Amino acid sequence: xxxxxxxxxxxxxxxxxxxxxxxxxxxxxxxxxxxxxxxxxxxxxxxxxxxxxxxxxxxxxxxxxxxxxxxxxxxxxxxxxxxxxxxxxxxxxxxxxxxxxxxxxxxxxxxxxxxxxxxxxxxxxxxxxxxxxxxxxxxxxxxxxxxxxxxxxxxxxxxxxxxxxxxxxxxxxxxxxxxxxxxxxxxxxxxxxxxxxxxxxxxxxxxxxxxxxxxxxxxxxxxxxxxxxxxxxxxxxxxxxxxxxxxxxxxxxxxxxxxxxxxxxxxxxxxxxxxxxxxxxxxxxxxxxxxxxxxxxxxxxxxxxxxxxxxxxxxxxxxxxxxxxxxxxxxxxxxxxxxxxxxxxxxxxxxxxxxxxxxxxxxxxxxxxxxxxxxxxxxxxxxxxxxxxxxxxxxxxxxxxxxxxxxxxxxxxxxxxxxxxxxx
Amino acid sequence: xxxxxxxxxxxxxxxxxxxxxxxxxxxxxxxxxxxxxxxxxxxxxxxxxxxxxxxxxxxxxxxxxxxxxxxxxxxxxxxxxxxxxxxxxxxxxxxxxxxxxxxxxxxxxxxxxxxxxxxxxxxxxxxxxxxxxxxxxxxxxxxxxxxxxxxxxxxxxxxxxxxxxxxxxxxxxxxxxxxxxxxxxxxxxxxxxxxxxxxxxxxxxxxxxxxxxxxxxxxxxxxxxxxxxxxxxxxxxxxxxxxx
Numbered sequence: 114x115x116x117x118x119x120x121x122x123x124x125x126x127x128x129x130x131x132x133x134x135x136x137x138x139x140x141x142x143x144x145x146x147x148x149x150x151x152x153x154x155x156x157x158x159x160x161x162x163x164x165x166x167x168x169x170x171x172x173x174x175x176x177x178x179x180x181x182x183x184x185x186x187x188x189x190x191x192x193x194x195x196x197x198x199x200x201x202x203x204x205x206x207x208x209x210x211x212x213x214x215x216x217x218x219x220x221x222x223x224x225x226x227x228x229x230x231x232x233x234x235x236x237x238x239x240x241x242x243x244x245x246x247x248x249x250x251x252x253x254x255x256x257x258x259x260x261x262x263x264x265x266x267x268x269x270x271x272x273x274x275x276x277x278x279x280x281x282x283x284x285x286x287x288x289x290x291x292x293x294x295x296x297x298x299x300x301x302x303x304x305x306x307x308x309x310x311x312x313x314x315x316x317x318x319x320x321x322x323x324x325x326x327x328x329x330x331x332x333x334x335x336x337x338x339x340x341x342x343x344x345x346x347x348x349x350x351x352x353x354x355x356x357x358x359x360x361x362x363x364x365x366x367x368x369x370x371x372x373x374x375x376x377x378x379x380x381x382x383x384x385x386x387x388x389x390x391x392x393x394x395x396x397x398x399x400x401x402x403x404x405x406x407x408x409x410x411x412x413x414x415x416x417x418x419x420x421x422x423x424x425x426x427x428x429x430x431x432x433x434x435x436x437x438x439x440x441x442x443x444x445x446x447x448x449x450x451x452x453x454x455x456x457x458x459x460x461x462x463x464x465x466x467x468x469x470x471x472x473x474x475x476x477x478x479x480x481x482x483x484x485x486x487x488x489x490x491x492x493x494x495x496x497x498x499x500x501x502x503x504x505x506x507x508x509x510x511x512x513x514x515x516x517x518x519x520x521x522x523x524x525x526x527x528x529x530x531x532x533x534x535x536x537x
Numbered sequence: 538x539x540x541x542x543x544x545x546x547x548x549x550x551x552x553x554x555x556x557x558x559x560x561x562x563x564x565x566x567x568x569x570x571x572x573x574x575x576x577x578x579x580x581x582x583x584x585x586x587x588x589x590x591x592x593x594x595x596x597x598x599x600x601x602x603x604x605x606x607x608x609x610x611x612x613x614x615x616x617x618x619x620x621x622x623x624x625x626x627x628x629x630x631x632x633x634x635x636x637x638x639x640x641x642x643x644x645x646x647x648x649x650x651x652x653x654x655x656x657x658x659x660x661x662x663x664x665x666x667x668x669x670x671x672x673x674x675x676x677x678x679x680x681x682x683x684x685x686x687x688x689x690x691x692x693x694x695x696x697x698x699x700x701x702x703x704x705x706x707x708x709x710x711x712x713x714x715x716x717x718x719x720x721x722x723x724x725x726x727x728x729x730x731x732x733x734x735x736x737x738x739x740x741x742x743x744x745x746x747x748x749x750x751x752x753x754x755x756x757x758x759x760x761x762x763x764x765x766x767x768x769x770x771x772x773x774x775x776x777x778x779x780x781x
Binding site for chain 1: 586614617633643649650
């Protein structure tokens with residue numbers, strides 16, 4: 114029977130073209146938009162985790178209260194002991210040191226006069242460590258515009274736009290002026306090893322990256338650290354796992370009244386990321402529900418139109434003695450086949466567009482000239498295996514439900530009045 | 538009608554008198570607080586949540602727009618020098634042997650983690666040059682009678698749009714000061730204490746500056762020694778003096 118229905122669909126274009134097109138468009142839109150939204154939100158979460166929050170972050174309680182101000186005077190002391198504790202308690206995580214600091218960067222000319230100056234957002238990461246994975250995590254090698262990564266103490270990476278603003282290039286000297294952990298003036302000279310493009314406007318315009326040990330020395334932070342970031346070894350964020358970690362870790366210090374005692378925060382508890390995580394979780398479900406509802410209505414309507422168009426055909430079939438249930442079942446089979454064809458076409462198109470968007474993305478840097486928010490300047494979609502079925506199943510169901518609803522009319526027809534209806 | 542004219546005249550003259558009084562008070566305050574030149578040795582005590590620090594410096598000032606400071610202690614700050622000429626500030630760091638010029642919004646940054654900004658430290662213009670004043674009340678601070686003066690900026694480059702100062706009615710020295718932004722937000726509060734007579738003028742030798750946007754006890758500025766109208770060699774106010 115499938116062969117028979119398939120032939121009918123192919124031969125009677127009026128029966129198949131409109132429903133297949135509607136299903137294909139609906140499935141395509143669901144997949145493309147879900148992929149795009151997941152990509153955009155996922156990018157922001159991933160980027161924030163890598164640069165700012167980690168999957169979990171350990172800070173002093175006082176630091177955590179004012180984390181936006183980069184208060185290194187409230188930094189954690191006894192860093193090495195704390196690392197031992199974290200490595201033994203949570204061996205599935207990599208623990209890395211970070212210091213965020215602010216200050217002024219000054220670029221001198223040949224006569225030692227300032228040729229450029231700007232407020233810097235400093236980031237100290239474990240660049241020289243082979244085990245920290247920070248160079249890969251921050252994608253530094255691929256972000257290089259010119260030069261290379263710092264190889265020795267006293268070298269600095271700088272945002273390419275910041276370098277342009279300062280009129281500095283690779284190999285030039287820069288002077289940093291800021292405050293030590295104890296509030297004293299901190300001065301230090303650096304050589305630019307490379308310029309980087311993070312794709313985040315706020316960072317490209319004002320970030321400098323130095324090695325963690327350099328920052329400890331300049332900011333007088335011996336065995337101290339601003340933030341310890343924890344990343345799952347496979348770099349996959351698992352919300353339930355980090356919540357449990359946070360509870361276990363903080364419980365150990367619950368009775369310690371010291372405001373400088375360590376405290377752990379999850380990604381969801383920082384930078385308003387909790388809302389984002391909830392949003393990402395609900396966005397796919399929201400799309401599928403809306404899609405099934407809208408498409409069911411549209412396809413019901415399409416089915417009704419088809420039903421009306423085929424009113425005469427069903428009448429003849431009934432008059433020839435075909436059972437109502439058989440007609441209804443063939444119609445549903447037809448809907449299944451049309452739904453599958455439409456969903457396959459829509460899924461294929463959606464996946465192709467998602468993959469293209471994942472590779473090339475949409476460059477929105479032009480719209481973000483003055484942005485200070487941590488947001489990627491290229492919006493990309495994200496392909497995930499769920500996209501293979503997220504549109505397919507509702508596409509099929511919507512078609513079938515639409516036809517089931519419109520086909521009910523078959524049962525309402527009276528055989529006795531058929532000849533009159535058919536004007537025979 | 539006669540009464541009305543009399544009342545209007547009385548109000549007009551009272552307002553004029555108040556403005557005149559306020560300017561006169563402010564002139565006397567400027568006479569006490571400003572001098573042609575001064576050499577000051579001071580301690581700046583910065584109260585932090587974790588520790589307190591004392592920074593000792595020797596400052597030279599000439600006129601309204603020239604000053605030079607050399608930091609003497611602690612060891613990490615020793616040898617750091619600052620020169621202010623007009624609206625520019627140069628900072629010399631012995632550790633890098635570099636001089637950095639600061640200007641514009643950079644001057645609003647905190648000086649050595651204190652509640653004072655570079656701009657606050659640089660400001661030595663007379664109040665009468667920068668503000669219009671008005672007496673808005675009288676209050677008592679630590680047993681001293683004070684006039685409360687409301688100051689409104691009359692120049693564009695004043696660091697604070699308005700100020701409220703409490704001036705000792707006998708010694709013409711401010712005992713309290715509140716500094717406001719254009720929006721009306723209170724930015725800083727200063728308490729001036731231990732007023733002493735030095736070289737024939739009253740001068741507060743202990744001041745507490747409190748940045749209202751920060752937590753903590755603020756920053757104390759204690760005058761150890763001060764000499765008014767002292768002779769200062771001209772080279773002190775040159776960039777060459779920074780590296781000496």
